[in-house]
Amino acid sequence: MRIRPTLLLLGTALAAPILSASELVQVPPTFGTASENSLLAHIQVLASDDFEGRAPGTPGEAKTVAYIEQQFRRLGLKPGNPDGSYVQTVPMRGQHATPRFSYQGGAQPVQLRFPDDFVAYASGTEEQLALRDSELVFVGYGVVAPEYGWDDYKGADLRGKTLLMLINDPALPDPRDPSRLDPAMFRGEAMTYYGRWNYKYESAAQQGAAAALIVHETKPAAYPYEVVRNGALAERFSLLDDGTADGPPVPGWIHLDKAKELVAAAGYDFEALKQAALSRDFRPISLKAQASFEVSSQSRSLNSQNVVGLIEGSDPLLKHDYIIYSAHWDHFGIDERLPGPRSRQIYHGALDNASGVGALLELAKAYQALPQRPKRSILFLATTAEESGLLGAKYYGNYPLYPLARTIANINIDGINAWGRTAQIENVTSGHSTLDEVLARHALAQGRSMAPDARPELGSFYRADQLEFARQGVPVLYTKSRSGYIGKPDNYAREVVDYYVAHDYHKVSDEVRDNWDFSGGLEDIELLFRVGQELAQGGARPQWYPASEFRTLRATLRAKP
Numbered sequence: 001m002r003i004r005p006t007l008l009l010l011g012t013a014l015a016a017p018i019l020s021a022s023e024l025v026q027v028p029p030t031f032g033t034a035s036e037n038s039l040l041a042h043i044q045v046l047a048s049d050d051f052e053g054r055a056p057g058t059p060g061e062a063k064t065v066a067y068i069e070q071q072f073r074r075l076g077l078k079p080g081n082p083d084g085s086y087v088q089t090v091p092m093r094g095q096h097a098t099p100r101f102s103y104q105g106g107a108q109p110v111q112l113r114f115p116d117d118f119v120a121y122a123s124g125t126e127e128q129l130a131l132r133d134s135e136l137v138f139v140g141y142g143v144v145a146p147e148y149g150w151d152d153y154k155g156a157d158l159r160g161k162t163l164l165m166l167i168n169d170p171a172l173p174d175p176r177d178p179s180r181l182d183p184a185m186f187r188g189e190a191m192t193y194y195g196r197w198n199y200k201y202e203s204a205a206q207q208g209a210a211a212a213l214i215v216h217e218t219k220p221a222a223y224p225y226e227v228v229r230n231g232a233l234a235e236r237f238s239l240l241d242d243g244t245a246d247g248p249p250v251p252g253w254i255h256l257d258k259a260k261e262l263v264a265a266a267g268y269d270f271e272a273l274k275q276a277a278l279s280r281d282f283r284p285i286s287l288k289a290q291a292s293f294e295v296s297s298q299s300r301s302l303n304s305q306n307v308v309g310l311i312e313g314s315d316p317l318l319k320h321d322y323i324i325y326s327a328h329w330d331h332f333g334i335d336e337r338l339p340g341p342r343s344r345q346i347y348h349g350a351l352d353n354a355s356g357v358g359a360l361l362e363l364a365k366a367y368q369a370l371p372q373r374p375k376r377s378i379l380f381l382a383t384t385a386e387e388s389g390l391l392g393a394k395y396y397g398n399y400p401l402y403p404l405a406r407t408i409a410n411i412n413i414d415g416i417n418a419w420g421r422t423a424q425i426e427n428v429t430s431g432h433s434t435l436d437e438v439l440a441r442h443a444l445a446q447g448r449s450m451a452p453d454a455r456p457e458l459g460s461f462y463r464a465d466q467l468e469f470a471r472q473g474v475p476v477l478y479t480k481s482r483s484g485y486i487g488k489p490d491n492y493a494r495e496v497v498d499y500y501v502a503h504d505y506h507k508v509s510d511e512v513r514d515n516w517d518f519s520g521g522l523e524d525i526e527l528l529f530r531v532g533q534e535l536a537q538g539g540a541r542p543q544w545y546p547a548s549e550f551r552t553l554r555a556t557l558r559a560k561p
Contacts, residue, residue, distance in 0.1 A: 042358030047350035055333025057302040072309035080308025097121035105289030119232035120252030140277030159208035162291040168195040168220035191459030201247035211250035237388040307382040315375035327356035328386030355416035374536030393465035410469035416521040417481035433475040473553035475542035
């Protein structure tokens, strides 16, 4: 670990106000400090063997919640729940599923192996689910997007059928440059929500399908099949009182090689079907095969917890406005089926997301070190079950502790840069709200620039907690530092990021490393502090840009009583 001297947030070089005279708000300097040592100390605790991988509903959760609450108390934060506690209870159902899947398109049925060939679970509450002889239908990308004139279903009757669908968005070449994707369709290189697995399952449920199998491909999925496999072996969680059909009775994934075999058994070529799915004229294709599933589930009800700490605003009127900093505390717990000692069975989740929780605590410390409380209130929210589908953030969005109409912005942290300083900050949520302008201004004060998401194909906007706030109409900010490393070769960023995704992401190897360099991560924490502080001091409320799909949600939110 490269230990550097304490970094003064908003130090001498940045002490002068950076806003123009025409701005209504000036951000004063802070006397709070952060260091690699203090950030690392939080990560070492949360990612230790003692915390058992921080899975919801386990002793690891109890230790994690107690630690975060202890830190909130130590820092002097008020209880974030109006009931006087530091927690928001999140009722959930946990499920361990053991599925069987076979299909028959010829004389003999083909049995696939769980979890190496496929993964699946039951989205309902039944302990035993059987689906027999459901017609297999290839539905392309499973997308209905009126704004792009796209409908993969074309009114086909898919009730009770098993849908085979592709991951990500339709990869449509740019007519002017076939080497690139068409920016006018599904945002070109960027993944949209239509490309996410969540949407695929929701879409299948809307069609009345009995099951949906997404074909896993590493590049368009943005992670290897091992991530899917590991997730299927862990306990799966869902909100008890969600009330929404977020998937068909049997959602699942199928390995690319096995999907190709399935398609070939029906007399089709997989690559030819993929090519056909890139046309607006595509229609669902029966694979002349029948799918059968059996899913045995062991379920339990549990109360997990979001952890909440509050700094109440000092202004009598503005204190009823809220800025929310969020970071998820959960990971995947322990898989005792893995070989080796217990420490090799624990999903430590050091970067994902012990580092984000550490950053959340460092931000709270910096705000508490201010000589005067900010005018608006600040809520520090450590969410549960992000890895299970953003459930803690979704629950807060459905049952907010403070009015969402008075929630100015959500600033989410999911992983901290551990590989050195960068010349730029990537704005994953760029192009959606005027938070872009606030971020760019404060990045400039650091001698850095704001850049759009360098890896838009990963769909990061739709894979972290800020999505659930955006869905409620709250402007959001989510940043990454994974490009433009100072003093490093051009390919360094790709090497460290790709290595992490391939070797550590959602694996037991996401552990504390002795070669981490959090100097850049601390600059990112400082930057997020400055953005939030401008808003907290009475800065203009962020507005959605007209082109953002979330703009109308904000208008609806404000119209609510």
